[in-house]
Amino acid sequence: MDRRPPGHPRPDHRAGRLNAVPALPRVRLDGYGEDDLDLERRLNEPEMRAFLSPSESDEKVVARHRKYLGLAVERVGQMFRITSLTTGDVVGSIGYWEREWQGETVYETGWGILPEFWGHGYASAAAVAVVAAAAARGTHLSIHAYPKIAHAASNAVCRKAGFTLLGECDFEYPKGTQIRCNDWSHPL
Numbered sequence: 001m002d003r004r005p006p007g008h009p010r011p012d013h014r015a016g017r018l019n020a021v022p023a024l025p026r027v028r029l030d031g032y033g034e035d036d037l038d039l040e041r042r043l044n045e046p047e048m049r050a051f052l053s054p055s056e057s058d059e060k061v062v063a064r065h066r067k068y069l070g071l072a073v074e075r076v077g078q079m080f081r082i083t084s085l086t087t088g089d090v091v092g093s094i095g096y097w098e099r100e101w102q103g104e105t106v107y108e109t110g111w112g113i114l115p116e117f118w119g120h121g122y123a124s125a126a127a128v129a130v131v132a133a134a135a136a137r138g139t140h141l142s143i144h145a146y147p148k149i150a151h152a153a154s155n156a157v158c159r160k161a162g163f164t165l166l167g168e169c170d171f172e173y174p175k176g177t178q179i180r181c182n183d184w185s186h187p188l
Helices: 034-043 060-074 122-137 150-162
Strands: 026-032 079-083 090-101 104-113 142-145 164-172 176-188
Touching: 026 122, 034 060, 034 079, 034 090, 034 176, 060 079, 060 090, 079 104, 079 122, 090 122, 090 142, 104 150, 122 142, 142 150, 150 176
Parallel strands: 104 142
Antiparallel strands: 026 079, 079 090, 090 104, 142 176, 164 176
């Protein structure tokens, strides 16, 4: 029998603490299509590239979009458009793809949220969903994310989505450029 007075909810002990993290927003992941090229162009704007390489030429954006479309066809990953189920807005993209890492083939994930939607939890919600999508493929044992150490927001996304920090690592991105990152991993 619950003896708390009305208006005093039961603590959520499943979260392991009384002050549980607020629920993530609801998102839908839709597989990338030809019409997502404009989204790729928005994700190439300088503000979006601050922790990556500088903005790329339109030819490179188009080539990357073609590569992303090929992931699903080749069954080596998938790129998704992230849509808010609350507002219906397309808020960004996320995906996963195969890579060799420390002697094994794993999935890598990466995301981009459009600036007007930053700070609302969309990246974390999408990261949770992309882990489920990669796990459903049943191909690899883990998925990794490699945000730059200085990118506090992307490191927070990994933490909120249940990834485990394995440590710092050197990472090549873009090709020919070494950067210092955190290696976050999630079992599939």
